[in-house]
Amino acid sequence: MVILAFALAAGGLAASQVRSSIEEVESRVGAPTPLVVARQDIRGGTRLEPQALERMLTVQEIPERFVPPDALTAPQEAAGLRVAVPLAAGSYLTVGDLETGVGRGGPAGPVLAPGERVVEVPVASGAIGAAPPGTRVDVLVTTSPESGGGRTYVALQRVELLDSRAAAEGVGAAGAAPAAGAMAALRVTLEQAVMLTAAQNFAQEIRLLVRSPEDRRRIGPTSVRAADL
Template sequence: MSALERGRRLRRGALLALVGLALAAAAAAEVRGRLRASEELVGRPVTVVAAARDLHEGALLRSHDLALRRIPVRFAPPSAYADPRFVIGRRLRAPLMRGDPVTVAALANGAASNERARTLETGERLVEVPVAGGAALAGAEPGARVDVVVSEATAGGGRSTLLLEALELRSLRPLGSPGAGAPGGSPAEASAAEGGESARSASHLAVLRVTPAQAVKLTAAAVFARELRLLLRPPGDRRRAGTIVAAGAAQ
């Protein structure tokens, strides 16, 4: 084979390689475009806690009963849990099939039964929310009064607000420990936000006695705020501090 022929073959091979690379790049771009279009249609994928196998009504949830699934946000139930720590040790109110998301409504009312010795008045609710810095309240007795501070991210940095004052603390437990669950099954009676933004910084779960309006505020804060903290009040202190807001700029 002459040098000229070898040169032609090499050039032909290089050209075919370039064409192959161009086709591969075009195919990858098309796949990325389809993925973006799919996400725009059904939303970005989110993580939810799901049943790893078929589970019967009344089953006590253990770690091997649960799995994490990624599903489009449009198909994720609003009250689905994103962190298995919030459901381990809880009992099912209704059976779940393998792959079903674990929601607030699927769990039995553990906190309500644990609090039966202290009845609620008409118009009162129990709500369980994830809170940060719970170790500072380790010595708080049931019935202590607390204020709720909500911290959220803003375009320029962050902001903390005194959301609610002088709420009654019914119980406080570290994350992942067995015990009280979310009371009630509706958004006004139970926090559906344990898989929300504030759960990522939470150290404890607090059960608070509230009005329905306060329960809605706490649920929204647990879903959308970055962090919830409880401030313990001295015994007998019911004074109102009023609106307090502090903002900080991002560094």
């Protein structure tokens, strides 16, 4: 009996330690969250037919901290839509991977996931003028020397360009030189929209860098000060 009681006590202690470890991990990275994953390689342009969803897509759980802001949580959310870029087996499926941007979402405009917003910003013209809706871009912000010495930094990475058009003459960031040659509409989260709007108030220039559809890497904070040049 003593041995049995000791075994039960040890088992209870071990279970308690496991629960504590799980709670500690979840406090750092968040609770497990479901998101849609490609079950097989999917070619760009493939239509996700409702009857094929079970064969092409599955659901996995990852810590909340690592879930993309535009991730899908159920395969049915993608039913009937086309994949805009090639997806390798095991890749997350996000709203940005689907053909739902301006020009593809119909007269009502882009299809937005919960928590998403469309923000329009004046940007420097260049390669962005030839970029079609759905292109992934990085956002570079260059601040004016009067707002802290001047620096260029990566404000956002791999956001979706929904639309772009030539800017009206004289359009530029508030309080800065009218350097904008185009107006760009971007798919962002509310937090990103607030950050980009705030950055625009101190920007001398906002520039978009076109990314390869297959480039899903994220880089750490990147910034260059004028004083370092």
